[in-house]
Amino acid sequence: MTLEELSARQRAFADARAWGPFHTPKNLVMALTGEVGELNELFQWLTPEEAEAAPTDPDARARIEDEMADVLLYLVRLADVLDVDLIAAGNAKIDRNETRFPPGVGRTALER
Amino acid sequence: MTLEELSARQRAFADARAWGPFHTPKNLVMALTGEVGELNELFQWLTPEEAEAAPTDPDARARIEDEMADVLLYLVRLADVLDVDLIAAGNAKIDRNETRFPPGVGRTALER
Amino acid sequence: MTLEELSARQRAFADARAWGPFHTPKNLVMALTGEVGELNELFQWLTPEEAEAAPTDPDARARIEDEMADVLLYLVRLADVLDVDLIAAGNAKIDRNETRFPPGVGRTALER
Amino acid sequence: MTLEELSARQRAFADARAWGPFHTPKNLVMALTGEVGELNELFQWLTPEEAEAAPTDPDARARIEDEMADVLLYLVRLADVLDVDLIAAGNAKIDRNETRFPPGVGRTALER
Numbered sequence: 001m002t003l004e005e006l007s008a009r010q011r012a013f014a015d016a017r018a019w020g021p022f023h024t025p026k027n028l029v030m031a032l033t034g035e036v037g038e039l040n041e042l043f044q045w046l047t048p049e050e051a052e053a054a055p056t057d058p059d060a061r062a063r064i065e066d067e068m069a070d071v072l073l074y075l076v077r078l079a080d081v082l083d084v085d086l087i088a089a090g091n092a093k094i095d096r097n098e099t100r101f102p103p104g105v106g107r108t109a110l111e112r
Numbered sequence: 113m114t115l116e117e118l119s120a121r122q123r124a125f126a127d128a129r130a131w132g133p134f135h136t137p138k139n140l141v142m143a144l145t146g147e148v149g150e151l152n153e154l155f156q157w158l159t160p161e162e163a164e165a166a167p168t169d170p171d172a173r174a175r176i177e178d179e180m181a182d183v184l185l186y187l188v189r190l191a192d193v194l195d196v197d198l199i200a201a202g203n204a205k206i207d208r209n210e211t212r213f214p215p216g217v218g219r220t221a222l223e224r
Numbered sequence: 225m226t227l228e229e230l231s232a233r234q235r236a237f238a239d240a241r242a243w244g245p246f247h248t249p250k251n252l253v254m255a256l257t258g259e260v261g262e263l264n265e266l267f268q269w270l271t272p273e274e275a276e277a278a279p280t281d282p283d284a285r286a287r288i289e290d291e292m293a294d295v296l297l298y299l300v301r302l303a304d305v306l307d308v309d310l311i312a313a314g315n316a317k318i319d320r321n322e323t324r325f326p327p328g329v330g331r332t333a334l335e336r
Numbered sequence: 337m338t339l340e341e342l343s344a345r346q347r348a349f350a351d352a353r354a355w356g357p358f359h360t361p362k363n364l365v366m367a368l369t370g371e372v373g374e375l376n377e378l379f380q381w382l383t384p385e386e387a388e389a390a391p392t393d394p395d396a397r398a399r400i401e402d403e404m405a406d407v408l409l410y411l412v413r414l415a416d417v418l419d420v421d422l423i424a425a426g427n428a429k430i431d432r433n434e435t436r437f438p439p440g441v442g443r444t445a446l447e448r
Contacts, residue, residue: 314342
């Protein structure tokens, strides 16, 4: 399945429930934020080592995949509502990043 | 380009800069959070109507696509590090949501 | 009770549970993020009018106060761990904002 | 200065700029989210050790205090708009947490 097909399935899911009026850009940004918050909650108290190992635990993996799915689905839904091609946008951003961050140039810990 | 190919390009980009040690699960969740925060900033003061219209303004659209690309890229990078198949996870989540939210059953405004 | 006293109570609470090792700066920023995510979830599907009216509903008010308390408590805890005087920092920020945003000068919807 | 006085100053600041119409509950939750995102960005690439040491660097401390001030100010503004007594809410939450998390009972890494 492609990302576009996933988006079409998510749109059909929302349409079948008449959720269109709720799926405004601001609401979807807030919903995306809520899911990213839940993803933070899965990792917040883990040591770096525990966080690396989390995907090897079936329960932890299931929870992580569930929250990452929610993040993806709201991002995809927002892109659909705003008519944004996510893959093209991501690709264009890597193009810009190639220029902004030439390989071999270090960055300091606090630098963004 | 598929999501998988975008992920491979993003991984190559990080590898060429030796950013692997920075790209721990916790760090990537925080970076994802930072980008979602920037996406919020683009919409926070807009009225619902202005938010709907934002993609028709070329400047606003460029900024929105840029932030959504950043969100996607960190999500894709996190999935790569955690060995999560995002499309499969999203698809499985819609399967579960079909059961959780049967069509035709309303939900109240505060219900989640 | 003052904010400083609330902070001291929160510190004593954490100390009594030996949570100090978990309360690193990065972990607390993530925990703060999780609570802000939950606050978003309370408001995400509300219309602007419903959001204004939410505090008049006792159930909704209780949930909102609960999440805002969580945000405050992690912010206060982070300030304690980083030795930041929150009130002084907030006051200094309003001083700077007085200069950055002179009264009577409008700002556009997308301006930050 | 007390938190209440800081809130009154923040309200006067907003009133002098006629920002009331922008300061709806949903908009303020999004603005709070944006600032928490910026706080994440300050810490995201730091090792745990670098994060602990950040407040000893004057530049890093200034940036951290600035972002924490922004988080506090939007939280205080939201509380003002929703007529929430933050200190009372925080205190009531610690009361509940005393019951939820009795001292001496451990919690596992993934437990919330």
